[in-house]
Amino acid sequence: xxxxxxxxxxxAGGGLLPLAILLPALxxxxxxxxxxxxxxxxxxxxxxxxxxxxxxIAYFVWRSGQPLVYTLAGYTxxxxxxxxxxxxxxxxxxxxxxxxxxxxxYARANIATPQELTEKRAPLVFWTLLQGIQAALSLVFxxxxxxNLYVGLELLTFAAVPLVSLDGRPETxxxxxxxxLFALFGSVFYLLGVALLYGAYGTLDIALLxxxxxxxxxxxxxxxxxxxxxxxxTALFPLHLWLPPAHANAPAAASAVLSGLVVKGSFFxxxxxxxxxxxxxxGVIPGTILATLGxxxxxFGSVLALRQAxxxxxxxxxxxxxxxxxxxxxxxxxxxxAADAFSGGVMQALSHAFAKAAMFLSAGLIAExxxxxxxxxxxxxxxxxxxxxxxxxxxxxxxxxxxxxxxFAAKWLLMKASVEAGQWVxxxxxxxxxxxxxxxxxxxxxPALSGESPQLKKAPAxxxxxxxxxxxxxxxxLAFAPPSFFAFLQIGRPAAGLALQ
Amino acid sequence: MSVLQALDIGLAFVVFAVAAWTIFxxxxxxxxxxxxxxxxxxxxxxxxxxxxxxxxxxxxxGSGVTGVLLISAAARLRAAERxxxxxxxxxxxxxxxxxxxxVVAVALAGVVLLLPxxxxxxxxxxxxxxxxxxxxxxxxxxxxxxxxxxxxxEKVVLVLAVVGVWSLAADKYWGGAPGEARAERPEPTxxxxxxxxxxxxxxxxxxxxxxxxxxxxxxxxxGAILAAMWIIVMMARLTEAPRTNAFWLRLAxxxxxxxxxxxxxxGAIFAGSFFAYPPGFxxxxxxxxxxxxxxxxxxxxxxxxxxxxxxxxxx
Amino acid sequence: xTSATLAGLVGAALVGLGLYGLxxxxxxxxxxxxxxxxxxxxxxxxxIVARKGAAAGLQADPVPQAMVITGIVVAFAASALAVALxxxxxEAAGQATLDPDAWAKPPDGGAGAE
Numbered sequence: 001x002x003x004x005x006x007x008x009x010x011x012a013g014g015g016l017l018p019l020a021i022l023l024p025a026l027x028x029x030x031x032x033x034x035x036x037x038x039x040x041x042x043x044x045x046x047x048x049x050x051x052x053x054x055x056x057i058a059y060f061v062w063r064s065g066q067p068l069v070y071t072l073a074g075y076t077x078x079x080x081x082x083x084x085x086x087x088x089x090x091x092x093x094x095x096x097x098x099x100x101x102x103x104x105x106y107a108r109a110n111i112a113t114p115q116e117l118t119e120k121r122a123p124l125v126f127w128t129l130l131q132g133i134q135a136a137l138s139l140v141f142x143x144x145x146x147x148n149l150y151v152g153l154e155l156l157t158f159a160a161v162p163l164v165s166l167d168g169r170p171e172t173x174x175x176x177x178x179x180x181l182f183a184l185f186g187s188v189f190y191l192l193g194v195a196l197l198y199g200a201y202g203t204l205d206i207a208l209l210x211x212x213x214x215x216x217x218x219x220x221x222x223x224x225x226x227x228x229x230x231x232x233x234t235a236l237f238p239l240h241l242w243l244p245p246a247h248a249n250a251p252a253a254a255s256a257v258l259s260g261l262v263v264k265g266s267f268f269x270x271x272x273x274x275x276x277x278x279x280x281x282x283g284v285i286p287g288t289i290l291a292t293l294g295x296x297x298x299x300f301g302s303v304l305a306l307r308q309a310x311x312x313x314x315x316x317x318x319x320x321x322x323x324x325x326x327x328x329x330x331x332x333x334x335x336x337x338a339a340d341a342f343s344g345g346v347m348q349a350l351s352h353a354f355a356k357a358a359m360f361l362s363a364g365l366i367a368e369x370x371x372x373x374x375x376x377x378x379x380x381x382x383x384x385x386x387x388x389x390x391x392x393x394x395x396x397x398x399x400x401x402x403x404x405x406x407x408f409a410a411k412w413l414l415m416k417a418s419v420e421a422g423q424w425v426x427x428x429x430x431x432x433x434x435x436x437x438x439x440x441x442x443x444x445x446x447p448a449l450s451g452e453s454p455q456l457k458k459a460p461a462x463x464x465x466x467x468x469x470x471x472x473x474x475x476x477x478l479a480f481a482p483p484s485f486f487a488f489l490q491i492g493r494p495a496a497g498l499a500l501q
Numbered sequence: 502m503s504v505l506q507a508l509d510i511g512l513a514f515v516v517f518a519v520a521a522w523t524i525f526x527x528x529x530x531x532x533x534x535x536x537x538x539x540x541x542x543x544x545x546x547x548x549x550x551x552x553x554x555x556x557x558x559x560x561x562x563g564s565g566v567t568g569v570l571l572i573s574a575a576a577r578l579r580a581a582e583r584x585x586x587x588x589x590x591x592x593x594x595x596x597x598x599x600x601x602x603x604v605v606a607v608a609l610a611g612v613v614l615l616l617p618x619x620x621x622x623x624x625x626x627x628x629x630x631x632x633x634x635x636x637x638x639x640x641x642x643x644x645x646x647x648x649x650x651x652x653x654x655e656k657v658v659l660v661l662a663v664v665g666v667w668s669l670a671a672d673k674y675w676g677g678a679p680g681e682a683r684a685e686r687p688e689p690t691x692x693x694x695x696x697x698x699x700x701x702x703x704x705x706x707x708x709x710x711x712x713x714x715x716x717x718x719x720x721x722x723x724g725a726i727l728a729a730m731w732i733i734v735m736m737a738r739l740t741e742a743p744r745t746n747a748f749w750l751r752l753a754x755x756x757x758x759x760x761x762x763x764x765x766x767x768g769a770i771f772a773g774s775f776f777a778y779p780p781g782f783x784x785x786x787x788x789x790x791x792x793x794x795x796x797x798x799x800x801x802x803x804x805x806x807x808x809x810x811x812x813x814x815x816x
Numbered sequence: 817x818t819s820a821t822l823a824g825l826v827g828a829a830l831v832g833l834g835l836y837g838l839x840x841x842x843x844x845x846x847x848x849x850x851x852x853x854x855x856x857x858x859x860x861x862x863x864i865v866a867r868k869g870a871a872a873g874l875q876a877d878p879v880p881q882a883m884v885i886t887g888i889v890v891a892f893a894a895s896a897l898a899v900a901l902x903x904x905x906x907e908a909a910g911q912a913t914l915d916p917d918a919w920a921k922p923p924d925g926g927a928g929a930e
Contacts, residue, residue, distance in 0.1 A: 015769070015775075018650075018765075018769075018775040018776075021654075022762060022765065022766070022775075025654065025657050025758075025762060026762060028657060028660060028661065029657070029660060029755045029758055029759050029762070032660060032664060032751060032754070032755060033751050033752060033755045033759075035746070035751065070775075071774065072649070072650045072774065072775055072776050072777075073646065073647065073649055073650065073768065073774055073775070073776040073777045073778075074772065074773060074774040074777040075630065075646070075647045078623060078626070079623055079626045079627065079630065079647050079879075080647050080648065081648055081650050081651065118676075118746075119675070119676060119746060120672070120675065121667075121668065121670060121672050121675035122672075124664075125664055125665075125667070125668040128661075128664050129661065129664060129665075129668075132657075132661045132664075135654075135657065139654065147648075147651065147883055147886075148648075148650065148651055148654075151651050151654045151655055151658070151886070151890075152654070154655075154658050154890050154894075155654060155657065155658050155661065157894075158658055158661040158662055158665055158893070158894075158897065159661055161665060161897065161901075162664065162665035162668040162669075162897075165668070165669065165901065165904075166668065168669070168671065168672070168904075168908070169908075170905060170908045170909035173669070173901055173904050173905045173908060174905055174909075174913075174914060176901055177844060177898065177901040177902060177905060177914060178914055180894070180897065180898055180901065181838070181844070181847055181848075181851070181898070181914075184851050184894055184898070185838060185851070187894075188834075188851065188854050188855055188858055191855075191858050191887060192609070192831065192858045192861060194883075195858060195861045195862045195865055195880070196612060196861070198862075198865055198879075198880060199616055199620055199861075199864075199865035199868070200620075200621075201621055202620065202621025202622055202623060202869070203621075203623075217608075217611065217612055217615060218612045218615065218616075221608050221609065221612050505819075506819075509819040509822050510822065513822045513823070513825070513826045516826055516830075517826055517829055517830070517833075520829075520830055520833055520834075520853055521833060523837075523849060523853060524833050524834070524836065524837040524841070524846075524849075524850060524853065529843060529845050529846060529849075532846060532849055533845075533849065536849055536852065536853070539853075539856075540856075543856055543860075546823055546826070546860070546863075547863065549819045549823065550819065550820060550823055550863045550864070550866065550867050550876060551867065551870075551875035551876045552863060552866060552867075552876050552881045552884070554881055554885060555859075555863070555881050555884050555885060555888075558884075558885045558888050558889075559856075559859075559888060562888050562889060562892050563852075563856065563888045563891070563892070566892060567852060567891075567892050567895055570892075570895060570896055570899055571845070571848070571849060571852075571895065571899065574845055574899045574902065574903060575845060577903060577906070578845055578902070578903070578906060581906050581910075581911060589840070589841075589842050590840055590842070594840075595840055598836060598839045598840050599836055599840075601835075601839075602832040602833070602835045602836040602839075603832060605831065605832055605835060606828050606829055606831060606832025606833075606835075607828075607832075609827075609828035609831055609832075609861070610824075610825050610828035610829070613821065613824035613825060613827070613828055613861065613864060614821065614824075614825070616821075616824070616864065616865070616868055617868070618868070619868065619870075619871075620865065620868035620869050621869065622868075622869030622870070622871045622872075622877040623869070623877055623878075623879045624869055624870065624871040624872045624874045624876075624877045624878065625871050625872040627872070627874075627877075627878050627879065628872040628873065628874065629872075639874060639878035640878045640881045640882050640885070642878070643878050643879050643881075643882035644882045644885065644886075647879075648879075648882060651886060652886065655886050655889060655890060658890060658893060659889070659893055662893035662894075662896055662897050665897045665900070666896055666897055666900040669900050669901065669904040719885075721885055721889060802892070805892070805893060805896035806896065808899075808900055808903065809900060809904070
């Protein structure tokens with residue numbers, strides 16, 4: 001037994017943590033090696049296992065009431081690397097474990113290897129990269145070391161970018177290139193911050209670093225750089241320019257994963273950074289800056305969504321807006337309302353993930369069945385594709401924040417926290433955002449429900465419609481989360497939350 | 502002021518000057534050549550920082566292989582450059598961006614100057630745990646023992662990069678080979694260089710890998726040198742790039758990460774923790790993993806330089 | 817001024833230069849070049865941190881050195897992917913520009929996309 005296995009080496013169930021990362025990583029390697037039709041089978045075979053691991057991790061976190069920890073290679077931090085799962089990690093893991101297979105099941109129909117070929121480009125690339133995204137997200141959600149998280153961010157970028165240009169059209173290649181450049185800018189800035197933090201404290205382990213953080217120049221600069229880098233990857237206003245063309249032009253299954261999961265990865269790290277690492281910093285001003293940018297995103301994104309002619313672009317701009325809501329939690333991190341604000345932010349991340357995935361899958365079905373996604377010409381389409389439009393509408397319900405939906409629960413919690421904290425402006429912005437969301441959804445749904453139905457090139461497959469519908473229903477069901485769910489989210493939170501000085 | 506200090510200051514100036522030229526030069530090709538020079542100078546800076554492993558990696562990968570990649574891209578994009586002069590930012594925007602960058606640079610410089618003489622360091626712990634690994638080079642120990650998880654995942658990143666690059670092929674070329682076919686009459690100068698350099702380079706590459714356990718060097722550096730040799734031979738058209746659906750190629754590409762992953766799982770079973778090594782077996786296990794890493798790196802880097810398949814698969 | 821501090825200052829300057837090139841230069845290939853420059857500047861900051869961590873008989877802390885080695889490999893892979901995208905763009909469309917107006921499709925049944 002290697003020496004140095006201390007008390008924090010592993011908690012019960014901790015062994016699941018590396019497994020959550022290694023299983024999809026193995027899938028990437030095997031799918032690429034074996035190739036052909038089998039790459040799909042490997043992916044579909046491993047996904048249920050990965051979901052079981054995610055649920056297992058959640059179970060152990062819930063049962064012990066403490067975060068799970070696993071020390072890799074028997075070397076404890078600061079020399080070695082640790083993995084850590086708290087309530088937030090577990091919930092995100094399960095979310096990714098549900099949405100990725102949903103996108104996979106949806107994609108089987110139109111990203112398939114035909115009988116005559118041993119291997120086709122798009123399917124091999126898709127199945128390999130989808131598992132790459134899963135491995136990357138698991139690492140981001142479970143990583144306990146800032147450099148390890150950098151590797152996770154790179155993994156995520158490399159897996160996500162080629163999915164944008166999967167169909168090979170020049171516009172998608174340009175969108176992918178722009179996405180890559182923004183993402184690389186983000187990585188470099190993040191890495192620079194990591195260098196400064198290591199230079200200041202000699203460790204990158206989150207648990208060890210947090211108590212050491214003092215408000216000194218190196219830390220402020222590192223915080224600013226890392227946050228700026230992560231914001232570029234999360235496409236928060238004003239660094240959102242790359243997102244709409246990238247998400248709108250990717251294949252529907254890829255868009256669902258990109259909007260639903262990938263942007264949540266870098267957002268997760270912003271939360272980790274400010275709520276877990278930088279607790280020693282006075283968080284009022286940075287939090288307010290983030291929430292201001294978020295508010296701008298909500299308003300700007302929603303207004304732009306109203307002006308879109310294409311459904312997928314509308315949904316993509318809606319993502320820009322909904323990402324803004326995520327950042328309202330930052331100035332509300334200290335005080336009796338902190339738990340509500342945190343829960344609200346997490347709930348927004350979860351419900352948006354499911355709702356947006358449902359909407360992109362529905363939009364994909366619409367585009368395939370009608371032959372285009374021009375909103376002006378979708379009149380009456382809901383009558384020939386009721387289930388698809390139901391999924392779209394239910395997802396939209398969550399986006400608007402109407403009860404009962406996870407989106408409503410999220411916005412309610414955030415508004416409640418803002419009002420209690422005396423920071424009314426965020427509540428007003430969210431209310432405005434909800435109205436604007438109602439506006440752009442009405443633009444799509446109202447004409448679709450009336451008027452002459454278009455001719456369908458082909459009817460949407462039942463199974464695929466059901467996948468989209470199930471995702472939308474999950475977004476709705478989140479509204480019924482019991483109080484114990486919110487208590488679960490608080491597992492692992494440091495008592496002080498975002499410090500206020 | 503001692504000679505060494507004068508040299509350092511001179512080196513710093515030249516590095517900055519070449520970097521500035523890379524950014525502001527008019528042609529992309531000229532800028533790229535400048536970048537290769539910059540990379541080699543940077544390797545000297547790393548030596549002055551007593552980070553020889555890094556200097557080797559910067560020279561081989563940062564300047565060498567990246568240089569080949571960027572120069573061949575610049576050559577191919579020359580036509581694009583001439584045809585469509587790019588709309589550049591307005592004067593005011595440029596000024597604002599310049600101010601922003603200056604602020605970042607100054608803030609960073611300030612923090613750098615504020616760094617204490619003797620900072621916190623993991624060197625003592627690295628040296629303390631070194632005997633368990635059986636290695637003599639602490640950098641290799643960090644890469645393959647203490648932070649093995651990072652390195653293994655980085656190898657997966659390389660595989661994803663290959664998939665990403667290959668994904669840009671047209672559907673009809675999928676499974677085919679990148680680059681051009683073997684030439685009837687390979688270019689004489691390049692062929693001569695390749696024939697002299699390649700055997701030597703292969704020996705040097707293997708040596709650098711092997712010696713990396715105890716001296717500066719290691720899998721990345723050795724693998725990069727081997728990769729460079731293959732790239733030279735391909736550039737000289739003495740051989741052609743392999744078909745991308747060839748099983749041996751895919752196996753070579755994933756062998757490194759796969760063996761590393763398997764070793765990690767074996768660590769959980771035999772040594773109590775994922776990626777741990779059983780005591781006494783650490784050095785042989787590490788060299789075994791590194792050997793496959795060298796293979797993968799030597800194959801991955803040239804494939805990334807070669808680009809997506811451009812010829813139809815013959816079957 | 818020690819060589820380490822000098823290297824750190826050069827690193828800071830390179831980060832600034834690279835950032836300028838990344839934002840201001842319109843050609844994608846030049847942006848990729850600038851990104852590499854920025855990356856090497858960041859690595860130099862790691863370098864000064866490593867040198868300041870000289871202890872236990874070592875001239876430089878090995879942990880940041882390992883991180884730089886990892887970073888150099890990842891930066892190369894990123895450059896390769898970016899270059900492949902740029903070349904594909906040029907092959908497919910005859911132009912390699914990121915200017916969104918160049919990719920806006922002609923109006924099809926409504927206002928042009930943003």
